[in-house]
Amino acid sequence: MTKKKPCIGLAPFGGVSDIISKTIAAHIQGYLPLDVDILSGLSLPGYAYDQRRLQYDAGIILKRMESEPFQDYAKVVGVLDVDIFVPIVTHVFGEAKQGGRCALVSVYRLKRNLDGSTPPRSLLLGRAAKVALHELGHLFDIHHCVDRGCLMHFSGVLEDLDQTPLDFCRYCSVFLRSALPAPNNNGGIRKAIR
Ligand SMILES: [Zn+2]
Numbered sequence: 001m002t003k004k005k006p007c008i009g010l011a012p013f014g015g016v017s018d019i020i021s022k023t024i025a026a027h028i029q030g031y032l033p034l035d036v037d038i039l040s041g042l043s044l045p046g047y048a049y050d051q052r053r054l055q056y057d058a059g060i061i062l063k064r065m066e067s068e069p070f071q072d073y074a075k076v077v078g079v080l081d082v083d084i085f086v087p088i089v090t091h092v093f094g095e096a097k098q099g100g101r102c103a104l105v106s107v108y109r110l111k112r113n114l115d116g117s118t119p120p121r122s123l124l125l126g127r128a129a130k131v132a133l134h135e136l137g138h139l140f141d142i143h144h145c146v147d148r149g150c151l152m153h154f155s156g157v158l159e160d161l162d163q164t165p166l167d168f169c170r171y172c173s174v175f176l177r178s179a180l181p182a183p184n185n186n187g188g189i190r191k192a193i194r
């Protein structure tokens with residue numbers, strides 16, 4: 001079997017545990033016929049810290065990421081363990097520019113249930129994988145999906161995220177397959193496309 005060309009860079013920012021990075025990478029590779037490299041050496045993006053909100057500005061981080069070469073990976077997913085926001089909402093689980101190159105996933109709010117309790121690790125890892133695949137979908141120019149049973153359905157709160165299955169609907173799967181970079185776009189999306 002020939003090795004697939006690494007195409008996606010996973011970039012954990014300081015403080016993200018290995019198990020989270022490896023789980024996200026494994027899920028991306030499990031759904032897409034693309035290899036993922038886990039990058040290292042990114043420190044917390046202090047330049048994006050908002051002193052009034054005590055959170056990190058996702059837009060500023062993404063802008064900086066988009067300007068960095070990142071070894072020519074087609075897509076780069078940054079993973080953070082700090083609270084991130086975009087100006088109009090209190091927080092986001094992830095953020096990506098539609099059709100862009102870089103996306104963000106924050107596990108900060110995935111680590112606590114709504115009642116303040118700590119979720120089992122399997123639930124936390126599943127949440128992180130869902131957010132990463134959703135944001136990656138945006139990078140491949142898939143918009144939000146009306147199907148509640150699809151990963152591209154918008155989830156603003158944990159309750160929604162937990163109810164969303166770890167799978168794309170048939171339409172988003174087909175769209176995603178056609179959007180993947182050549183020559184890997186013939187392999188289909190494992191599991192999701194069948
Ligand atoms: Zn979205």
Ligand SMILES: [Zn+2]
Nearest residue numbers: 145150169172
């Ligand atoms: Zn869908």
